Amino acid sequence: MSNGNLYARFERVFAANAGRAAIRSADGTSLSFGDLAHGAARYANALNALGVEPGDRVTVQVEKSIANVLLYLAVLKAGAVYQPLNTAYTTAEVSYFVEDAGPKLIVCDPARQAEMRALGDRLGIFAVVNIDAEGQGSLATMAATMDDRHETVARTEDDLAGLLYTSGTTGRSKGAMITHANLASNAETLVELWRITPGDTLLHALPIFHVHGLYVALNTAFLSAAPMLWFNRFDAKAMLAAMPEATLMMGVPTFYTRLLAEPGFTKDTARSMRLFISGSAPLLAETHGEFSARTGHAILERYGMTETGMITSNTHDGDRMPGTVGFALPDVSVRVRGEQPGVLEVKGPNVFKGYWRMPEKTREDFTTDGWFITGDVCTIDAQGRVTIVGRAKDLIISGGFNVYPKEIEEVLDALPGVGESAVIGVPHPDFGEGVVAVVTAKGELAPEAEIIAALSGSLAKFKVPKRIFTVDELPRNAMGKVQKAELRRRYAETFAS
Ligand code: MCA
Ligand code: AMP
Numbered sequence: 001m002s003n004g005n006l007y008a009r010f011e012r013v014f015a016a017n018a019g020r021a022a023i024r025s026a027d028g029t030s031l032s033f034g035d036l037a038h039g040a041a042r043y044a045n046a047l048n049a050l051g052v053e054p055g056d057r058v059t060v061q062v063e064k065s066i067a068n069v070l071l072y073l074a075v076l077k078a079g080a081v082y083q084p085l086n087t088a089y090t091t092a093e094v095s096y097f098v099e100d101a102g103p104k105l106i107v108c109d110p111a112r113q114a115e116m117r118a119l120g121d122r123l124g125i126f127a128v129v130n131i132d133a134e135g136q137g138s139l140a141t142m143a144a145t146m147d148d149r150h151e152t153v154a155r156t157e158d159d160l161a162g163l164l165y166t167s168g169t170t171g172r173s174k175g176a177m178i179t180h181a182n183l184a185s186n187a188e189t190l191v192e193l194w195r196i197t198p199g200d201t202l203l204h205a206l207p208i209f210h211v212h213g214l215y216v217a218l219n220t221a222f223l224s225a226a227p228m229l230w231f232n233r234f235d236a237k238a239m240l241a242a243m244p245e246a247t248l249m250m251g252v253p254t255f256y257t258r259l260l261a262e263p264g265f266t267k268d269t270a271r272s273m274r275l276f277i278s279g280s281a282p283l284l285a286e287t288h289g290e291f292s293a294r295t296g297h298a299i300l301e302r303y304g305m306t307e308t309g310m311i312t313s314n315t316h317d318g319d320r321m322p323g324t325v326g327f328a329l330p331d332v333s334v335r336v337r338g339e340q341p342g343v344l345e346v347k348g349p350n351v352f353k354g355y356w357r358m359p360e361k362t363r364e365d366f367t368t369d370g371w372f373i374t375g376d377v378c379t380i381d382a383q384g385r386v387t388i389v390g391r392a393k394d395l396i397i398s399g400g401f402n403v404y405p406k407e408i409e410e411v412l413d414a415l416p417g418v419g420e421s422a423v424i425g426v427p428h429p430d431f432g433e434g435v436v437a438v439v440t441a442k443g444e445l446a447p448e449a450e451i452i453a454a455l456s457g458s459l460a461k462f463k464v465p466k467r468i469f470t471v472d473e474l475p476r477n478a479m480g481k482v483q484k485a486e487l488r489r490r491y492a493e494t495f496a497s
Helices: 006-016 033-049 066-077 091-101 110-123 138-144 180-193 211-224 236-245 253-260 285-295 359-364 405-413 448-456 484-490
Strands: 021-025 030-032 057-061 081-084 105-108 127-130 160-166 174-179 202-204 228-230 248-251 275-278 300-305 309-313 333-336 342-347 372-380 386-391 396-398 401-403 418-428 432-441 467-470
Touching: 006 033, 006 066, 006 180, 006 211, 021 033, 021 066, 030 033, 033 066, 033 138, 057 066, 057 091, 066 081, 066 138, 066 211, 091 110, 091 160, 091 174, 105 110, 110 127, 127 138, 160 180, 174 180, 180 211, 180 309, 202 211, 202 236, 211 248, 211 300, 211 309, 236 253, 248 253, 253 275, 253 285, 333 372, 396 418, 396 432, 401 405, 405 418, 405 432, 405 448, 418 484, 448 467
Parallel strands: 021 228, 057 081, 057 105, 081 160, 105 127, 202 228, 202 248, 248 275, 275 300, 432 467
Antiparallel strands: 021 030, 160 174, 300 309, 333 342, 342 372, 372 386, 396 401, 418 432
C-alpha cells in the first residue's frame, strides 16, 4: 500500500524538481526544492532525536520564517501531528492549548523559552526548543548537525497530520483533528481548480499558523512545484515591489484594501499576475470593484473553515461574482436544509475527523447523517452558487483573525468595576470588522485605556477591543437577551474613516 503521509506526495515533487527554486525571500535567501527535502530531513532527524514519535503532537509558536516551513514539513515527515499557534497568543492562552493537546515537544520563540520550559515542567513535557524570527535558535542549531536523509514515516490517510484549535461560541477552544487525506484532497482539488502550475510564482505573506497561509498556500505550492516569494509579514510596499515577478497571490481582504490604499499600485504593477485569491473573511463588493477597476483583475473569492479546509470557490474561468463565495469544490457537497437562507452544511473528504478528545462537541457539530454544520448562514442558488449572508455563531472576523465575543466578555466581566459587557464587531476600514466592547459600571470603572491595558495582559492583541464604551444599561429583548444587532447599529460609525 502506498504511504498516505502527505509528505510522501511532497517528497516526489521535491525530488522531481530538486534543482528548481522553491522559496526566495527579499533578504536574498533562496532554497531549491532539493534544499527543502534535505532541510525537512534534518529537522525530522532532530525531532526524532528529541523523542518525537509517530502520532505525537508538536506544538509550534514561532515567528514566520523559512525554518518554520522546514519544521512543518519535518513534523509531517516524522508522522507527528503539527499544532501551530498564533504568535499573538499570550502565555495564558498558550497554556490551555498545550495542556489540551499534550505534546511531546514545544517549539517556541527564544524570548518565551523560560516560560514554556516552566509550562513544560508543570505538564511533564520532555523537550522545549526554539526558533527565532531569523530562523535561528536551539532547534535550528541542532537540525544543522543532523543527517540530511530520513525515511518518511508511513501513515494511513486517516492518521492525523494537524491539530488546529478553533474557539467556539460556547465553552473551551476545540482542537480540530485534520488528517493527511483531508489535506491531500483539498490541496489537489485547489491546484486543479486554480490551475496552479510550476510556472506560477506565489506571493506568500500570510501567517503560517492558520489554514490559509499554512495549508491553502503552502500545500498547493508544494504539490504543484510552484515557487514562492516569501515575506515574513505582510507589508503592502514590499508586496508591490515583488509583484512584477509573481503570478499568484493569496490574501485576506485586509491585504487587498491595503494594496488599494497604495497610490503606486497600478495595472502595471500587476502586469505579470495571473490570479488574486481572497478568503478567511468577507470581501466587500466595493473592494472587488475597486480592485478590478485599478488592475483589470477580478479577485477570486473562496470560503472555508479550519475544520473543513476550503469548501467553495468562485471559478477560474467563469464569473467571479462579488459578494458570493462560488460553488462547492468538485469533491465537496454543501446543502442548506429547510428554508433559505439557512445554515450551510458540508460533507466531503476535506471534512475533519472531529474535535480532539471532545466526542460530545463533535456530535453537536455534525448532523445525524454525517454533515458538518458550519454555522455560516447562506443561500444556494439554482446553479449551486453560495452566498454567505450572516453567521449563526457569535463571531467577529478582524483582519482574518477570529474573535469570539464570549471569550472577551468573560475576561471583561471579571475586571473590577465592570457590571456586564457585550462585545460586538462593527465595520472597520482596515480590518473589515473592528472589535468594540460596551460595558456597564459596577462601582468605580477604570478609564478606557486602562481597561484595554488590563485585557492585553491575558488576551492576544487582535482580540482586545479597540474601543470600550460605557452605558447605563445594555439593550435587552423581552427574553432578557442582549440585543447585539441594536448595539452594532448604535456603534456602526465607530471606525468610520
Ligand atoms: C494586528 N492587529 C490586529 C490585527 N492584526 N487587530 C485586529 N485584527 C487583526 N487582524 C493589531 C496589532 O497588534 C497592532 O496593535 C495593531 O492591530 C496594528 O497592527 P498592524 O501593524 O496594522 O498589523 P499587521 O501586523 O500589519 O497585521 C495585520 C494583518 C494580519 C496583516 C492583516 O492581521 C494578518 O496577517 N492577518 C491574516 C490572518 C489570517 O491569515 N487568517 C487566516 C485564518 P497595537 O498597535 O496596539 O500594537 S484561516 C481561516 O480563517 C479560514 C480557514 C479561511 O477560510 O482561510
Ligand atoms: P476559522 O474558524 O478561522 O477557520 O474561520 C472560518 C470562518 O471564516 C468561516 O466559518 C466563515 O465564517 C469565515 N470565512 C472564511 N472565508 C470566508 C469568506 N470568503 N467570506 C466570508 N466569510 C468567510
